[in-house]
Amino acid sequence: MKRTPEPELMDGAEQARAYAQADLSEPNELFLRLLADEVLKVRDSALPQGLADARALDLGCGPADIVVRLLKRYPQLQCDALDGSQAMLDLARQAIDRLPGIASRVRLLCDKLPSAQLDTGAYDLILSNSLLHHLHEPQVLWRSIRAAAKPGALVLVMDLMRPGSAGMAEALVETYAADAPPVLRQDFRNSLHAAFEPAEVEEQLRSAGLAEALEVDVVSDRHLAVWGKVGRKFEV
Numbered sequence: 001m002k003r004t005p006e007p008e009l010m011d012g013a014e015q016a017r018a019y020a021q022a023d024l025s026e027p028n029e030l031f032l033r034l035l036a037d038e039v040l041k042v043r044d045s046a047l048p049q050g051l052a053d054a055r056a057l058d059l060g061c062g063p064a065d066i067v068v069r070l071l072k073r074y075p076q077l078q079c080d081a082l083d084g085s086q087a088m089l090d091l092a093r094q095a096i097d098r099l100p101g102i103a104s105r106v107r108l109l110c111d112k113l114p115s116a117q118l119d120t121g122a123y124d125l126i127l128s129n130s131l132l133h134h135l136h137e138p139q140v141l142w143r144s145i146r147a148a149a150k151p152g153a154l155v156l157v158m159d160l161m162r163p164g165s166a167g168m169a170e171a172l173v174e175t176y177a178a179d180a181p182p183v184l185r186q187d188f189r190n191s192l193h194a195a196f197e198p199a200e201v202e203e204q205l206r207s208a209g210l211a212e213a214l215e216v217d218v219v220s221d222r223h224l225a226v227w228g229k230v231g232r233k234f235e236v
């Protein structure tokens with residue numbers, strides 16, 4: 001099936017609210033499990049046990065559900081969380097302000113990638129879930145990761161992968177969003193049509209000079225993940 005891009009930012013208040021209210025615990029816990037079981041075990045990682053004093057970055061953080069889960073699990077981690085949608089960041093702020101042990105460890109940044117607000121060569125851990133398929137120019141993500149990573153930084157990017165046909169996409173909508181509000185069903189359908197295939201992501205990594213550092217794996221019936229260690233300082 002041919003890719004159909006969708007709008008980059010989710011900046012409508014109603015769309016952002018519906019997304020924030022959706023139960024994404026299953027994919028978000030998959031993300032955290034991949035981080036713990038695969039990414040943090042990457043060979044020769046210099047990151048401290050429990051990520052003590054490490055700096056993380058979440059690109060396209062949305063309402064920050066993953067950021068909150070991450071910071072609950074790793075109580076000494078600091079995280080910058082960037083999104084181009086102020087509506088999403090308002091919801092992220094509300095979620096984070098309810099959790100005092102977390103609020104002081106998060107910096108929310110409202111900006112569209114590529115962003116001059118991100119520190120260069122500064123982050124130990126770079127994360128992104130469900131952003132890649134929104135991008136009209138996917139190299140923006142890979143260039144941003146290269147620029148923001150400290151030498152030796154660990155990376156985990158997870159996203160939907162594009163099914164082979166519109167019928168397969170529809171079957172996934174029925175399986176995973178049967179009872180969801182119409183706005184979310186349409187978002188999920190659009191996202192499946194906008195997502196990349198694993199081979200396309202591998203090609204993106206080759207173009208970005210990241211194919212040696214990062215690997216692409218299929219991690220569920222609808223998700224792919226890209227992970228590894230960015231081993232040296234990159235020229236950007």
Ligand SMILES: C[S@@+](CC[C@H](N)C(=O)[O-])C[C@H]1O[C@@H](n2cnc3c(N)ncnc32)[C@H](O)[C@@H]1O
Pocket residue numbers: 008009010011024059060061062063064065066082083084085088111112113114128129130131134135
């Ligand atoms: C599907 S949501 C994912 C949110 C969150 N990461 C999660 O897993 O629930 C994608 C987010 O990426 C943001 N986004 C899309 N394109 C962006 C860009 N070029 N720069 C910054 N944020 C972007 C959208 O505004 C939206 O909040």
